[in-house]
Amino acid sequence: MEEMITIPKQRYDELKLQANIDVELLQDLMEGFRDIKEGRFERVK
Secondary structure: OOOOOOOOHHHHHHHHHHHHHHHHHHHHHHHHHHHHHOOOOOOOO
8 A cells, every 4th residue: 555645746746756867867877887898988187
């Protein structure tokens, strides 16, 4: 059984935005890891 809670709309919008940012960050990180795995990077000093 799911429990229902009530939060202000502003807080809901903030949480929703944060979730979208987290997904985008994760996608960018995974793309970076794939690039490293496939050797598409340059060493810098």
